[in-house]
Amino acid sequence: MEGTATATGFEPRITAFVCNWCTYTGADLAGTSRLQMAANTRIVRLPCTGRIDPAFVIKAFERGADGVIVSGCHPADCHYTAGNYHARRRFAVLRELLSFMGVDERRVTFSWVSASEGAKWRDVVNGAVERVRECGPFESYRALAGGV
Amino acid sequence: MARIGVFVCHCGENIGRTVDCHAVAEALGQVPGVAHAVDYKYMCSDPGQQLIKAAIAEKQLTGVVVAACSPHMHEKTFRRAASSAGLNPFTCEMANVREHCSWIHEDRASATAKAIDLSRMMVEKVKRNVPLSTIRIPVTRRALVIGGGIAGIQAALDIADGGAEVVLVEKAPSIGGHMSQLSETFPTLDCSQCILTPRMVEVYQHPRIRLMSWSEVESVEGYIGNFKVTIRKKARGVDEDKCNGCGACTRACPNKRIPSEFDCGLGKRPAIYVPFPQAVPNLPVVDRARCTLLIARSKGKKDACMKCVEACQRGAIDFEQKDRFVTEEVGAIVVATGYQLYEIGRDQGGRKDLHGYGEYGYGTIPDVIDGMQFERLASASGPTAGRILRPSDGREPRTIVFLQCVGSRDPAKGIEYCSKICCMYVAKHAMLYRHKENGGRAVVFYMDIRAAGKGYDEFTRRAIEEEGAEYVRGRVSRMYRDGDVIKVVGFDTLGGEPFGVDADMVVLATAMRPQPGIESLAQKLSVSYDRHGFINEAHPKLRPVETNTAGVFVAGACQAPRDIPDSVSMASATASKVLGLFSNEMLEREPTVARVDAAICAGCFHCERVCPYGAVTHMEVKDRQGNVLKVVADVNPGVCQGCGTCVATCPSKSVELQGFTDEQVWAQIQAFLG
Numbered sequence: 001m002e003g004t005a006t007a008t009g010f011e012p013r014i015t016a017f018v019c020n021w022c023t024y025t026g027a028d029l030a031g032t033s034r035l036q037m038a039a040n041t042r043i044v045r046l047p048c049t050g051r052i053d054p055a056f057v058i059k060a061f062e063r064g065a066d067g068v069i070v071s072g073c074h075p076a077d078c079h080y081t082a083g084n085y086h087a088r089r090r091f092a093v094l095r096e097l098l099s100f101m102g103v104d105e106r107r108v109t110f111s112w113v114s115a116s117e118g119a120k121w122r123d124v125v126n127g128a129v130e131r132v133r134e135c136g137p138f139e140s141y142r143a144l145a146g147g148v
Numbered sequence: 149m150a151r152i153g154v155f156v157c158h159c160g161e162n163i164g165r166t167v168d169c170h171a172v173a174e175a176l177g178q179v180p181g182v183a184h185a186v187d188y189k190y191m192c193s194d195p196g197q198q199l200i201k202a203a204i205a206e207k208q209l210t211g212v213v214v215a216a217c218s219p220h221m222h223e224k225t226f227r228r229a230a231s232s233a234g235l236n237p238f239t240c241e242m243a244n245v246r247e248h249c250s251w252i253h254e255d256r257a258s259a260t261a262k263a264i265d266l267s268r269m270m271v272e273k274v275k276r277n278v279p280l281s282t283i284r285i286p287v288t289r290r291a292l293v294i295g296g297g298i299a300g301i302q303a304a305l306d307i308a309d310g311g312a313e314v315v316l317v318e319k320a321p322s323i324g325g326h327m328s329q330l331s332e333t334f335p336t337l338d339c340s341q342c343i344l345t346p347r348m349v350e351v352y353q354h355p356r357i358r359l360m361s362w363s364e365v366e367s368v369e370g371y372i373g374n375f376k377v378t379i380r381k382k383a384r385g386v387d388e389d390k391c392n393g394c395g396a397c398t399r400a401c402p403n404k405r406i407p408s409e410f411d412c413g414l415g416k417r418p419a420i421y422v423p424f425p426q427a428v429p430n431l432p433v434v435d436r437a438r439c440t441l442l443i444a445r446s447k448g449k450k451d452a453c454m455k456c457v458e459a460c461q462r463g464a465i466d467f468e469q470k471d472r473f474v475t476e477e478v479g480a481i482v483v484a485t486g487y488q489l490y491e492i493g494r495d496q497g498g499r500k501d502l503h504g505y506g507e508y509g510y511g512t513i514p515d516v517i518d519g520m521q522f523e524r525l526a527s528a529s530g531p532t533a534g535r536i537l538r539p540s541d542g543r544e545p546r547t548i549v550f551l552q553c554v555g556s557r558d559p560a561k562g563i564e565y566c567s568k569i570c571c572m573y574v575a576k577h578a579m580l581y582r583h584k585e586n587g588g589r590a591v592v593f594y595m596d597i598r599a600a601g602k603g604y605d606e607f608t609r610r611a612i613e614e615e616g617a618e619y620v621r622g623r624v625s626r627m628y629r630d631g632d633v634i635k636v637v638g639f640d641t642l643g644g645e646p647f648g649v650d651a652d653m654v655v656l657a658t659a660m661r662p663q664p665g666i667e668s669l670a671q672k673l674s675v676s677y678d679r680h681g682f683i684n685e686a687h688p689k690l691r692p693v694e695t696n697t698a699g700v701f702v703a704g705a706c707q708a709p710r711d712i713p714d715s716v717s718m719a720s721a722t723a724s725k726v727l728g729l730f731s732n733e734m735l736e737r738e739p740t741v742a743r744v745d746a747a748i749c750a751g752c753f754h755c756e757r758v759c760p761y762g763a764v765t766h767m768e769v770k771d772r773q774g775n776v777l778k779v780v781a782d783v784n785p786g787v788c789q790g791c792g793t794c795v796a797t798c799p800s801k802s803v804e805l806q807g808f809t810d811e812q813v814w815a816q817i818q819a820f821l822g
Contacts, residue, residue, distance in 0.1 A: 031247025042269065
């Protein structure tokens with residue numbers, strides 16, 4: 001990434017997997033409200049957090065992401081009634097797995113951001129970028145993933 | 149080989165100010181598979197769209213990426229443009245470089261870099277897009293309306309008048325709902341039954357409405373345009389075809405001391421009864437728990453009483469009747485199940501977070517009643533024939549205290565919302581009482597007066613300024629019986645001093661809550677509800693009567709506290725939505741649905757367990773001789789809403805979500821990270 005150089009010279013690369021109805025729309029609202037935030041994330045839009053396969057998160061790290069955000073509708077607000085509940089269970093397990101693997105928890109951010117929470121989305125993004133910046137580049141995983 | 153066209157929009161200055169759009173187009177032109185990349189001032193304008201259409205034809209593009217605003221804004225626009233140029237619309241995607249980039253970043257270099265990434269990610273996705281065709285599904289032009297209150301009645305009549313058939317299901321013995329219990333209505337003080345009962349009769353006589361009272365929805369299958377609903381017709385104990393509603397049985401029944409539900413326990417009814425004289429349909433129902441004969445039979449004793457059977461000249465009484473199940477096919481469903489009142493100091497139907505108001509003595513002091521009971525007292529058809537009398541001794545009360553916001557706007561008691569109608573009906577009650585009881589004193593304790601509505605504020609002002617109701621701003625802390633009177637102790641927050649009244653009667657304006665059992669009905673319909681049990685609308689402003697399940701609509705107080713005009717407006721809105729739906733020969737749906745690869749599917753059916761819509765069915769895979777080789781999952785594209793939960797769950801990756809396949813997501817991840 002050709003981001004501006006900071007004191008450390010490290011600009012984290014963060015992949016965000018978000019649902020179409022709440023968080024993507026919330027991020028749209030952050031845009032229409034002109035809320036400034038870190039430019040380190042790239043959003044992958046999916047219909048629902050229920051669609052987000054834990055393998056996506058692993059894949060992102062494998063490909064060189066320094067951090068990942070997964071965000072969807074608040075519990076009880078899922079556009080598809082229950083997809084986010086399935087996601088919640090899935091990511092509770094994934095979090096354990098990642099921590100077992102030795103992945104710093106600060107690299108993975110799970111959150112609920114509704115369509116009306118543009119400011120919360122900004123805070124989620126900035127928070128994630130800040131935490132990942134503290135962690136530094138995720139080179140250990142990249143080395144582990146090798147030539148994949 | 150893919151030939152993708154990339155079209156970068158400046159959106160005037162909106163994108164161009166922060167993102168170097170020309171640089172983005174140039175960078176994208178270098179991406180393998182991109183045959184054409186340009187930037188333009190306004191892509192969504194007519195010349196902008198023409199630019200895209202011309203390029204599709206000239207460069208023989210196989211896919212289009214428009215780097216512009218949010219797909220929620222213009223995806224339809226550009227897909228339509230692509231489609232009109234002969235491209236499959238689902239090979240056109242948008243990269244969101246405005247809301248998600250230019251508007252939220254100031255640094256031009258990093259914003260441009262991000263815009264390039266976002267566009268490249270979309271290019272890689274579009275390379276893997278396949279042409280999809282919209283799903284076409286047939287429509288059954290028949291509607292189900294659940295709930296026969298004023299909202300359900302209005303919806304049923306409007307839909308039926310529009311030419312479609314309606315099945316109206318009501319769980320009580322008669323339609324009419326709470327409105328039939330009211331005396332007069334605010335702000336016009338016209339008689340509730342006088343305006344309601346003609347509509348009830350209209351429902352009964354309408355050639356296109358099939359009324360099923362004393363019935364409940366048992367199960368719902370299917371999807372928009374094609375629902376299959378099973379309805380339980382509860383045993384009435386009376387043969388509907390034979391009964392002519394003469395009422396001989398109800399007069400003959402010796403057990404006439406049962407508290408009437410319709411009169412909120414203030415009046416009595418027999419064990420075989422018609423809930424109220426204007427009931428529609430005018431058919432009695434046997435109270436199976438209280439009928440002497442049925443009680444005796446359940447204990448194995450001999451028949452103790454046959455009075456109603458003897459009185460019925462048409463032999464319509466049928467104690468052997470069982471619940472029957474009827475299946476109806478409908479294309480749309482309107483939920484209009486209405487409300488119940490917060491029970492003060494009693495069980496809240498399993499809600500442990502609602503505590504009641506023991507300090508207000510409801511249920512222990514007989515002259516403390518709720519608003520609906522007051523309606524029955526004030527109603528000409530009520531137990532006192534319209535005279536306001538104390539339930540304890542039948543005396544005329546000289547002072548009545550009305551308490552607003554009992555249960556509502558009280559987070560400590562479990563409900564923080566405003567019940568909306570109470571300010572108005574309390575003003576009405578105070579007025580009705582003052583009209584009926586010459587010189588009587590009406591004291592109203594209130595928090596705020598919320599009278600937003602046509603003629604509403606004028607109405608409350610009239611109660612205070614012309615009709616002599618005394619309004620005291622403050623809460624009541626305690627009420628207790630002292631001899632013949634109820635001591636009401638409160639605080640006047642405007643006067644800044646304690647305020648006490650000796651009341652003969654107290655009326656509590658209790659909160660509106662959704663009907664009991666709404667959660668289970670919502671689950672049958674796959675619609676969501678909030679933590680209070682109110683049905684969630686699809687969008688609070690722009691889709692107020694739709695739910696998140698296509699083809700299911702919502703009207704009246706089951707969605708939020710509503711008064712009659714609101715409920716009727718919502719009901720008419722649902723009718724227009726339903727009729728709009730029915731005006732289609734076939735329905736078209738986006739093809740973002742899950743598809744199973746039967747060759748890989750191992751038939752574990754994890755997908756079936758996680759599907760929120762029950763869209764997964766079992767399909768037998770057979771050989772040429774017709775022997776079943778295996779049973780695999782199959783997705784009904786009409787039911788599937790495209791959430792993709794099954795896809796992430798499938799252990800063998802044999803189910804894919806069209807438009808959001810694993811391959812497409814991985815391509816996006818890779819395009820960003822390399």
